Amino acid sequence: MYFAALLARTEDGWEASDTELDEVETLADLADLAREAAVDDDTVVAFIEQEDAWFGVIRVDGEDDPRVFLSHAAAASRSSYGAMLTDELLGRDDDEADDLDSLNLDGTEDGEPETDDNPEDNDTIDPVNGSGSPAIPYGPLGDAALLADLGIGEKELLSLNGDALSVIADSLGCSTDVLESVR
Template identity: 35%
Template structure:
């Protein structure tokens, strides 16, 4: 199965934002290693977004903004674990871990008051296989709900990244790179 990768960076902001492709060879590695490569691809602190797809299996987004930490989202962490990019996804919190962290933040301070209903895993969460930060593109105009819907709907990875590109304004650039 084939991989598709593209690295994009916006010029401008808001409605005046135009995305351009950035020439860089993406190699599998840790998020920090990839973040360093992405930061080195631009001259300023502009956001840099790597779009990764594995044909018919998963898509991933990797973002860095200057010296800010790298943010990663992968639509199917289980399938991606068997890919050349597995080191990039190895340390990401999974959908279930994200849900447990949210529940812990929302729960009362008395852990002994957990009901039987709370002790059972949510079947919807158990089926989710995404990992990472679904909010990595929220400030650019792609809400977390979109990434979660695309990762859980069985959407073709190429179609998913095009839909994200349409929201953010880089769909044409992305398609020109295919």
């Protein structure tokens, strides 16, 4: 189950709106959706969360390229929206992303025996199994400083878990009630 919301900065503070991701297939689609919610090309912060397994923050400032942070890339890569963002951050193309379709939720390929290795002992997980694609980090991925000028430093963002989106909204000066109203 996903939760997705957009926070658009206005003259009067932050305005929250929930968003449907049904038509979102790429980061560009998500950025376009955020730009539609923008007031006077001001900052929009998009949140995506999957049942406390991972969260993503996407910042769109006018026509600038979106900036993305994922709290747990390996977990995110096992879900459709998380895989989309992970692929974008790692520079994977659509053909490589199609290889993810053969993965089980545990990250092994169909028919591949699972190993006893603890993924937390590894720095990265390579779900494409030897294809030469960049490995997916077991942990955060992306621009951890994307909210630094809005009051959430890199260190603070990297330490968040659990109800991270409420903490982020509160730090931005957006009341938790505003975010919760769209949850």
